[in-house]
Amino acid sequence: MTPFGHKLREIRADRNLTLKEMAKGLGVSSAYLSSVEHGHRGQPSRRFVHRVCQYLNIIWDDAEELEELAIRSDPKVSVNTAGLTPKATYLANCLAEKITDLSDEQIEAMMRIINVDFNNGSDRNKTTE
Template sequence: MTPFGHKLREIRAERNITLKDMAKGLSVSSAYLSSIEHGHRGQPSRRFVHRVCQYLNIIWDDAEELEELAIRSDPKVSVNTAGLSPKATYFANCLAEKISTLDDEQIEAMMKVMDEEFDGNLDSSSE
């Protein structure tokens, strides 16, 4: 599941909206919406996120949060280390190899280190 899909599913549950009803309201199939929620469709388009916000009447900061989550929801991310140090390439490969073995606590710890290093520009609250 992606951060966007997780949040979308959470909002639907809070508002007691069925997948079928929301899909109909967005003019997409239930299968498509389910695949977005479960991260099987890749990163949602800005247009789709905008339609979701309109359908759910989400504005301002909440809409920005959903847009940011969509940006960070590519389930098939790739990292280009061309031109970086050998250590950067090694690190990217190690992370790709081991990420499936990390639990949420370990990921949060790594995100905290990165967040502190980059002056709070990373948001690890997108679970």
């Protein structure tokens, strides 16, 4: 499941919407919405995220959070380490190899190291205006 799919499913459940109801409201099939929620589709488009926000009447910070989660929801990530140090390339390859064996606690520890917050869908290094 992708971060966007997880959040979308959470919102749908909180609002007591069935998959079928929400899919109809978004103008997509239930199968498509299910595949988005489960991470079987690629990264959702900005247009789809916008439609979700309109349908669910999500605005401001919550809409920004969904957009950020959509950006971070590509289930087939590739990392270009060209021009980086050999250690960076080695790390990227080790992470790709080992990520399926990491526990949630280990992943959370790594996320703290790189200063990102999954629960807020944000990079803690970003400055707000």
